Each structure stands twice: as C-alpha cells, then as structure tokens.
Amino acid sequence: LAKTTQPISMDSYEGQEVNITCSHNNIATNDYITWYQQFPSQGPRFIIQGYKTKVTNEVASLFIPADRKSSTLSLPRVSLSDTAVYYCLVARDGAGSYQLTFGKGTKLSVIP
Amino acid sequence: AAGVIQSPRHLIKEKRETATLKCYPIPRHDTVYWYQQGPGQDPQFLISFYEKMQSDKGSIPDRFSAQQFSDYHSELNMSSLELGDSALYFCASSSIAESSYNEQFFGPGTRLTVL
Numbered sequence: 001l002a003k004t005t006q007p008i009s010m011d012s013y014e015g016q017e018v019n020i021t022c023s024h025n026n027i028a029t030n031d032y033i034t035w036y037q038q039f040p041s042q043g044p045r046f047i048i049q050g051y052k053t054k055v056t057n058e059v060a061s062l063f064i065p066a067d068r069k070s071s072t073l074s075l076p077r078v079s080l081s082d083t084a085v086y087y088c089l090v091a092r093d094g095a096g097s098y099q100l101t102f103g104k105g106t107k108l109s110v111i112p
Numbered sequence: 113a114a115g116v117i118q119s120p121r122h123l124i125k126e127k128r129e130t131a132t133l134k135c136y137p138i139p140r141h142d143t144v145y146w147y148q149q150g151p152g153q154d155p156q157f158l159i160s161f162y163e164k165m166q167s168d169k170g171s172i173p174d175r176f177s178a179q180q181f182s183d184y185h186s187e188l189n190m191s192s193l194e195l196g197d198s199a200l201y202f203c204a205s206s207s208i209a210e211s212s213y214n215e216q217f218f219g220p221g222t223r224l225t226v227l
Contacts, residue, residue, distance in 0.1 A: 044202075
C-alpha cells in the first residue's frame with residue numbers, strides 16, 4: 001500500500017478554513033484516498049473519500065490532482081470541536097474489504 | 113442509528129493470561145476489522161473478515177486469533193498476554209452494499225490493560 005505523508009500538527013483559529021495536504025506518491029490505480037478523524041480515546045470516524053478531482057460533502061471537501069500523488073482535505077470554518085487527529089489513508093480493495101493502513105496523522109488544534 | 117458494539121469496554125489482565133474481546137457489527141454489515149492502538153500511537157490493522165472468512169491480515173501476533181461467527185459478530189482471542197499488549201482495541205464494520213464508499217464504522221473500543 002502507498003505510504004502517506006502529512007503534517008504532524010497544525011494550528012488554526014476558529015472560523016478559518018483549514019487545508020491539510022497529504023502526499024501519496026506510490027498510489028496504485030485501484031486505490032482510493034480516504035480521510036478519517038479521531039478524537040482522543042474514540043474510534044476513528046470517516047470524513048470523506050475520493051478517487052480523483054474534487055469531492056464535497058456536508059463536512060469537508062477533498063481535492064485530488066490529476067496525478068493523484070497528493071490530496072488536500074479542506075475543512076471550512078473550523079470550530080473548537082474540530083480539534084482532533086486527521087488521518088489520510090490509501091484504501092486498497094481486497095476481497096470485499098478495504099484494509100486501512102494508518103500512518104502518522106495530523107493533529108489539528110483549533111484556537112479560540 | 114445502531115453502532116458497532118464492543119465488549120467489554122475495559123479489561124484488566126495479568127501477564128500470560130488470556131483475553132477475549134467481542135465485537136457486534138452494525139446490522140447488515142458483512143465485514144469486520146480489528147485494530148490495535150497503543151498509547152500515543154496510530155491505529156494498526158490486525159485482521160479482517162468478510163462474510164465469515166478471513167479476508168486480510170495485518171500485524172496480528174501469532175498469540176492472537178480471531179473469527180467471525182454466523183451472526184457476523186467477531187471475537188479476538190489473545191493469549192500469553194504481554195505488557196506491550198496494553199492498548200485500545202477497535203473493531204470496525206462496513207458493507208459495500210450499504211455504502212458506495214465502503215467506509216468503516218468504528219466501535220468505542222476495548223481498553224486492555226496488562227499488569
């Protein structure tokens with residue numbers, strides 16, 4: 001599975017847009033890019049997933065360039081409750097399941 | 113909405129003892145995953161099951177085994193426990209039929225402490 005690299009930490013003020021970029025240079029053709037959020041002592045929670053171009057849902061947007069070697073998670077107008085660790089993962093389809101390989105996530109701290 | 117259920121939520125064991133963790137997936141989910149997250153660490157994939165068959169294997173120690181039963185619940189059996197096994201163990205479930213993203217829904221975790 002392609003290794004992902006993302007910032008270890010980021011700080012942002014409330015109300016700002018936050019962009020977290022992840023690199024995945026060795027992504028394979030059948031890999032998807034997926035992002036999860038994790039609060040302390042809780043299980044990770046799915047945020048968004050994409051294959052290419054742009055995907056948007058009610059909580060975030062995901063931008064993936066044509067070469068798919070990187071992706072950017074965009075969180076609009078963050079609040080204090082968005083303080084969490086954000087994981088960029090490459091998901092490989094395998095026999096009905098997507099194995100998730102968690103690397104070092106980005107610890108986002110939202111400041112009042 | 114129903115979520116993934118894990119039991120017990122907390123477990124304390126002595127070294128060399130055995131432990132069994134249980135996971136009840138979201139109804140109609142056919143895939144179960146197990147992850148281990150040590151203190152200050154990122155989740156590590158252990159093993160997964162699809163339709164009661166092992167589908168993928170990660171960094172699961174030989175001392176651990178798991179299975180998925182006919183009702184789709186899963187159990188992680190851990191033997192000869194070591195201090196390093198102290199961690200949060202998450203179970204997740206998914207279903208490609210329920211969501212095109214096949215996202216994994218994580219349970220609240222079982223915190224295992226080995227003394």
